[in-house]
Amino acid sequence: MSKALEPAGPSDGVNRWGLVDLFAGCGGASAGFLATGAFDHLWAADNDRWAAATYEKNLGHEVATVDLLEVAESSADVWAAGIRARHRGPICLVGGPPCQGFSSHVKVRGDSRGRNTLYGAFVTLAIALEPEVVVIENVPDLFATRNWELFADARSRLSDAGYRVRARILNFAEFGVPQERFRAVVIASRADHPEVRFPAPTHAQGAFSSVQEWIGELSPVASGEVAEDDAMHQASRHSKATLEIIRQVPADGGNRPIGVGPECLDRTRTSHGGYTDVYGRLAWQTTAPTITARCRTPSCGRFIHPEQHRGLTAREAALLQTFPSNWHFVGPFDDRFKQIGNAVPPLAARRIAEAVLSGGSHSEAGVVEIGDEPIGSSFSVLIPGIRRRGGRLAEGN
Numbered sequence: 122m123s124k125a126l127e128p129a130g131p132s133d134g135v136n137r138w139g140l141v142d143l144f145a146g147c148g149g150a151s152a153g154f155l156a157t158g159a160f161d162h163l164w165a166a167d168n169d170r171w172a173a174a175t176y177e178k179n180l181g182h183e184v185a186t187v188d189l190l191e192v193a194e195s196s197a198d199v200w201a202a203g204i205r206a207r208h209r210g211p212i213c214l215v216g217g218p219p220c221q222g223f224s225s226h227v228k229v230r231g232d233s234r235g236r237n238t239l240y241g242a243f244v245t246l247a248i249a250l251e252p253e254v255v256v257i258e259n260v261p262d263l264f265a266t267r268n269w270e271l272f273a274d275a276r277s278r279l280s281d282a283g284y285r286v287r288a289r290i291l292n293f294a295e296f297g298v299p300q301e302r303f304r305a306v307v308i309a310s311r312a313d314h315p316e317v318r319f320p321a322p323t324h325a326q327g328a329f330s331s332v333q334e335w336i337g338e339l340s341p342v343a344s345g346e347v348a349e350d351d352a353m354h355q356a357s358r359h360s361k362a363t364l365e366i367i368r369q370v371p372a373d374g375g376n377r378p379i380g381v382g383p384e385c386l387d388r389t390r391t392s393h394g395g396y397t398d399v400y401g402r403l404a405w406q407t408t409a410p411t412i413t414a415r416c417r418t419p420s421c422g423r424f425i426h427p428e429q430h431r432g433l434t435a436r437e438a439a440l441l442q443t444f445p446s447n448w449h450f451v452g453p454f455d456d457r458f459k460q461i462g463n464a465v466p467p468l469a470a471r472r473i474a475e476a477v478l479s480g481g482s483h484s485e486a487g488v489v490e491i492g493d494e495p496i497g498s499s500f501s502v503l504i505p506g507i508r509r510r511g512g513r514l515a516e517g518n
């Protein structure tokens with residue numbers, strides 16, 4: 122086994138939980154699990170060197186920068202044995218495998234069950250490791266028609282390996298994250314372990330955490346400036362034309378007025394009623410929209426500061442993702458936003474971790490429980506209906 126695959130550091134846990142994080146990114150999921158104080162870090166991997174460096178800097182644990190597809194294909198059993206040999210307590214395997222579906226490349230390689238996809242690789246590693254609990258986080262379109270085969274095959278492979286598998290779409294705003302962030306979450310519990318339930322909601326619609334609560338206290342910075350006391354609080358330098366548009370967007374939740382900015386945006390807005398978020402401002406008293414890798418760019422969504430004339434800084438984006446206020450993102454300017462936008466919000470991860478620890482019976486958060494059918498062609502078209510129904514996909518969910 123290569124050095125990068127060797128688990129680092131001792132683990133004395135007999136009864137303590139061990140944490141293995143695959144596709145670990147900058148560590149959002151791990152940060153939440155480790156914050157409970159009940160998990161020992163066992164192993165984390167990601168093939169992005171900047172994300173791995175951020176993980177290491179803030180969490181103090183080494184990240185193996187390996188291609189997990191290769192690990193799954195060539196050494197899953199050796200890898201699993203190495204981890205099992207050094208931890209006697211229960212293990213929770215978490216991961217956010219990118220879901221690229223069945224590409225033509227995969228078809229050429231001839232695996233009809235998706236094992237050659239990153240999602241399939243994650244399941245291969247899970248089955249080799251046999252952790253007590255497996256948690257997968259992904260975009261909601263994991264359950265859409267085009268990805269259904271990928272999900273359904275993963276579910277049946279885990280079931281065949283003795284896991285009870287449940288899948289839901291959650292809105293992380295229900296856990297206090299100041300964002301409307303819908304995500305697919307799969308929780309699989311090994312048959313000889315108590316079944317893990319989804320966490321209980323802590324915040325109801327109408328009482329979600331607000332933008333003001335999380336970024337209202339930060340010092341103002343102008344386009345192109347960086348705060349003296351925080352290198353992460355740095356705003357993009359916008360062009361003159363962009364600044365001209367931004368200045369005309371009303372403060373605190375305003376939309377780009379018709380006639381301001383590119384004409385094509387007006388055409389799509391009037392003919393399809395769409396793109397109202399483009400060049401929109403965040404509102405102080407509500408949640409932010411989903412924070413993405415593009416949130417420093419006003420033309421990519423509702424990402425303009427409620428009052429200041431600029432897109433979000435990495436610090437603001439990270440706080441809206443519930444990272445601690447001193448978290449440092451390593452790497453080039455744009456890469457910091459990629460790491461932040463990709464991450465599981467640590468607060469949501471913490472709630473999931475607590476559910477892993479507690480088991481028990483409680484009401485479970487969630488927009489919908491996934492059954493035997495895909496949710497449709499795309500999740501985004503369902504969002505307006507979900508909002509109307511108080512956060513659920515259908516009555517009674």
Ligand SMILES: C[S@@+](CC[C@H](N)C(=O)[O-])C[C@H]1O[C@@H](n2cnc3c(N)ncnc32)[C@H](O)[C@@H]1O
Pocket residue numbers: 144145146147148149150151166167168169172187188189190216217218219239463464465466
């Ligand atoms: C959605 S992000 C995971 C975010 C992470 N769970 C968090 O909370 O910060 C997916 C990650 O998969 C990594 N990745 C993509 N392909 C990979 C591969 N073949 N091997 C290892 N990691 C890979 C990307 O670099 C990215 O950081």
